[in-house]
Amino acid sequence: MGFLDELRAVVPVLPASAAGDRSGVAGDGLPLAIARPDTVDGVRAVLRLASAHGVPVVPRGAGTGLAGGAVAGRGELVLDVSGLDRIVEIDPVDALAVVEPGVRTAELDRAAQAFGLRYAPDPASAEISTIGGNIATNAGGMRCVKYGVTREAVLGLDVVLADGRLIRTGRRTLKGVAGLDLTSLFVGSEGTLGVVVGATLRLRPLPGRTLTAAAAFDSVTAAARACAELTRQRREPSVLELLDGATLEVIDRAQGTDLAARGGALVIAQADGPAAEEEITAIAKVLAEEATWSEWSGDAESAERLLFARRMALPSIERFGRALIEDICVPRSRLAEAFAGVSRIAATHGVRIYSFAHAGDGNLHPIVGYETLDAAVRRAGDDLFALALDLGGTVTGEHGVGLLKRDWLAREAGPEVLSVQAAVKAALDPQGILNPGKAF
Amino acid sequence: MGFLDELRAVVPVLPASAAGDRSGVAGDGLPLAIARPDTVDGVRAVLRLASAHGVPVVPRGAGTGLAGGAVAGRGELVLDVSGLDRIVEIDPVDALAVVEPGVRTAELDRAAQAFGLRYAPDPASAEISTIGGNIATNAGGMRCVKYGVTREAVLGLDVVLADGRLIRTGRRTLKGVAGLDLTSLFVGSEGTLGVVVGATLRLRPLPGRTLTAAAAFDSVTAAARACAELTRQRREPSVLELLDGATLEVIDRAQGTDLAARGGALVIAQADGPAAEEEITAIAKVLAEEATWSEWSGDAESAERLLFARRMALPSIERFGRALIEDICVPRSRLAEAFAGVSRIAATHGVRIYSFAHAGDGNLHPIVGYETLDAAVRRAGDDLFALALDLGGTVTGEHGVGLLKRDWLAREAGPEVLSVQAAVKAALDPQGILNPGKAF
Known part of the structure; x- marks a missing residue:
């Protein structure tokens, strides 16, 4: 009895279908099949069999990853655990x-x-x-x-x-x-x-109160300076998001909002908990200094609309084309330099880059929009990674390495750290069957 | 040239002396010597030599550990890095x-x-x-x-x-x-x-304001119930300490304070930041419900005296005898049960146990006072570990495993987890020269 027959005897197995994620990275061909156990014992049975047969396994949840971590290709078994959902x-x-x-x-x-x-x-x-x-x-x-x-x-x-x-x-x-x-x-x-x-x-x-302030700026670097000033003044927002003009325009186009009318960049800040009012007052004051428009409102509905628009940034961009999604993170003090660097890279390679950031963490998502993944797009992507490292940052703040950033992880971590990571990997997965080729 | 001669050629080496810590656990005999490099290159040179000669190395800072993690014995080299102090x-x-x-x-x-x-x-x-x-x-x-x-x-x-x-x-x-x-x-x-x-x-x-509330209770279980009620009410203290009557008495005796006059157990709470006043008011209200004495004061000096007394708990106990220091942590909801269990264990074995806790974390330090480490003391110690596991907790919240808790780590973690830890250890230190016999 072959591997797949043994597998079918212990857990539900679906026929192979393309197993990608939201990164746009594709696997090389169809995986073997999709195992979809709905119990822990089922997962154990799948891994025991895969181990015995030396079959590589790609674990998978909802497939919403942005770095290719759940992409499976030829010869690989997809292990879909989304059925364990209690x-x-x-x-x-x-x-x-x-x-x-x-x-x-x-x-x-x-x-x-x-x-x-x-x-x-x-x-x-x-x-x-x-x-x-x-x-x-x-x-x-x-x-x-x-x-x-x-x-x-x-x-x-x-x-x-x-x-x-x-x-x-x-x-x-x-x-x-x-x-x-x-x-x-x-x-x-x-x-x-x-x-x-x-x-x-x-x-x-759950915080009793959440208050929101928003401010628009002439330029994204002015907005980034205001965010860095909040850090310098030891403010503690619970949300601090920054969107550049290109992102505001594409959200407006996709969602019917009118964000871009407010200015060339938008900052959305929240404060929550018992000190919410004192905190948001102080934050709004800092933002207002360079802002061209600002609003501080306890109106939960208007705040929710702003945050919804922020959450729709990536889907809005993807509605009008394909996207190379970056996720660099820099020390908070370097945020304005990071945005300036992104603009320079867009100009150099003649590509469109939409940028938005979890500004309070220095975590920036420059999204390169494209129709075909040509050399200019790839070079812009590489320059963005290099920018992150030049500013003392990292090539991924929250999306992971997946398939997309393996080469850049090597640059960031260096050979000694990579060899330690490989040793830990080998200690836990000596056959190397778990998600091979991902992360490192 | 032998190992020690080679070592002396590259870093300062002090003659062997007893290398213990504050746990009371002793090593078996004198270590080889003490290497005291004051540069990173010096540390590298020591480890390269130790590796080449297969000499076990016990890294050491100030030697203030409470679990025997820095204790070195016969045949081991102490690597004292306290000289790297910039x-x-x-x-x-x-x-x-x-x-x-x-x-x-x-x-x-x-x-x-x-x-x-x-x-x-x-x-x-x-x-x-x-x-x-x-x-x-x-x-x-x-x-x-x-x-x-x-x-x-x-x-x-x-x-x-x-x-x-x-x-x-x-x-x-x-x-x-x-x-x-x-x-x-x-x-x-x-x-x-x-x-x-x-x-x-x-x-x-640095928080702008720190406010302190203190309350005394008839019994330590009443005090623990009040602390659990703070968690249930989603209060967020920045400090929440609980001291039992035996601890209050020994601090009074050693430091000349009069804490025990306030009641059979003491809770010290602080709140900080912009919401400090709102938070401490709510905390004081909850504490006052069952308290026999309470105080809420913005008087920083009186607060500092209380916290200093808390920090002197262990030194005060140690002034009058030796101490077996435990560091169990339980889910916060089980804190009153933990204190009740500690009292039961003290009574069963006829030993004196002083207890104080980082109550907001469920982290309890029951200290068994003794003159000779006899069977009753050891059995009380073992029962305390068992109590922690019975309540869904851990045998060490913040002190570490060291030499003191190795057997109990095995009970807590189980053989499968221990084998994974051993595999990771082997991946990073294949010769096993780094702090052998400690932790796991």
Whole structure:
């Protein structure tokens, strides 16, 4: 009996179909098949068989990744865990949740709200991406400027290793130093070390108040300077987003909004919790200094409209063409230089670049719009990576390395760090069957 | 030329002397010698030689550890890095510091204050312990209920590996997902994977206001219930400490205070930042419900006296005898049960246990006082570990495993997780020369 026959005997197996993600990176041909277990034992059975047969396995959630981490090609088995989709428990006293990896991120957040809590990490994809995928890429989002990224929300994990063994890392307590921090090691490892089948997640108190300020600026560098000034003045926004003029225009075109009428760049800031009013007042004052238009309103509906527009930035760009999605992160003080560098790169290569940023983290998404992925687009992409490293930053703040950034990871990390990463990988997956060719 | 001669040719070497820490755990005999390099190159040279000769190396900072992680015995070389003690840089705009491992934790905090910033993790040992040791144990402290433990403050590390290679992990940016999170893997690894020779640390804004409330209770379980109620009501103190009656009495005796006159247990809470007043008012109200005495004062001097007394808890106990120091952490909802369990264990074995807790984290320090480490003391210690696991907790919240808790780590983690930890260790230190026998 061949591998696929043995597999069909233990878990549901769907016929092969293209397994891509939202990065635009394609695999080389069709994968072998798609295994879709809906229990932890099913995942273990798949990995035991794959291990025995030496078949490479590409773990997959909702397929919303932006770096090619879930792309599968010829000879590879897709392991789709989106069927493990239960919220197992919400503990309102200890403020934690236990979930399976296929739970949608926004769904968990809504379930927590019933208890006066929330799941803080909020990638723009929260409605369509899964917790498992968020853990695989250590996803960020708008609120992480105040509440931290996915890693800060993960207390413990259930992980199936390449050979089918199941381990439980971490704990239900807030602190703990018993043994190596395997939990943090699995977070952000893009499915290369194990398959997450359960997660114990920290929830945060739902803030009583959230207030919003918005300001428009003549130029994106003026907007970036204002954001850096907020850091310098030790302000603590819960959201601090910056959109450039090109992005405002494309959102307007796709969503029927009129953002670009306000100015050449837009900053959206929020403050929450008991100090929300004092904080947003101080933030609005800093923003107003160079702004050409500003608004500070407690009007939740108008704030929600602004944030919705922000979340639609990428889908709006993709509506009118293809997009090379970058995700560089620089020290916060270098944000204005980063935006200036992006403009220079666009001019040099004659390409269109839309830029928006989680400005409070220095995390910038320059999106190169294109029709065909020609040499100019690729060179612009490479220059953006180089810009990030030149400014003391990283080639990926929250999307992961996947297939898209492997060469650049090598540049950023250097050969010694890469060799240590490879040694850790080999220790956990000696056959190298888990998501081969991804991340490093 | 033998190992020691070669060593003396490249770095300062001190004659062997007892290398213990504050845990009371002793090594078996004198170590080989103490290498005391004061440069990164010196550390590399020591590890290259140790590797070549297969000599086990015990990295060491100030020796203030509480679990035996820096204890060295016969045939082992002590690698004392406390001579690498420079604050290399404080970047006030990006709010980060670059330091060498021998910098005292409180010294960095004071240096940051000049820029309106602070280094948030504040173990009780902050005046005498070093950043390197804090990183090795992922140290906690009083403020971490709001600001997180050492791991949350470490952005990047310079680490010398067992073979002398130097790697740089992490980054200066707030976010980054390029490659496996080696930074988090090294934090809390107790010198078993590499020797930290540099750290890039996140600083936090110095809060404008810090307000303090204190309350006394009839019993420690009533005090613990009040603390759990704060969690349930989603309060966010920046400090939440609980001391039992035995601890209050011993502090009074050692420091000349009169804490025990207030009641059978004391809770000290702080709130900071722009919402400090609203937060401390709400906290004081919850505490007052069951309290026999309470005080809410903006008097910084009285607050500092209370916190100083708290920091002197362990030194006060140690002044009157020896101490078996435990560091269990339980889900916050189980805190009252944990204290009740501690009392039961003290009664069962006829031993004296002093208890104090970072109550906001569920992190409890039951200290067994003794003159000779007899069977009753050991059994009480074991029962405390078992209590932690029974309540869904961990055997160490912030002190580390060291020599003291190895057997209990095995119970907590289980054989599969231990085997994964051993595989990671073998990948980074194939000869097993780094701090052998510690942690796992």
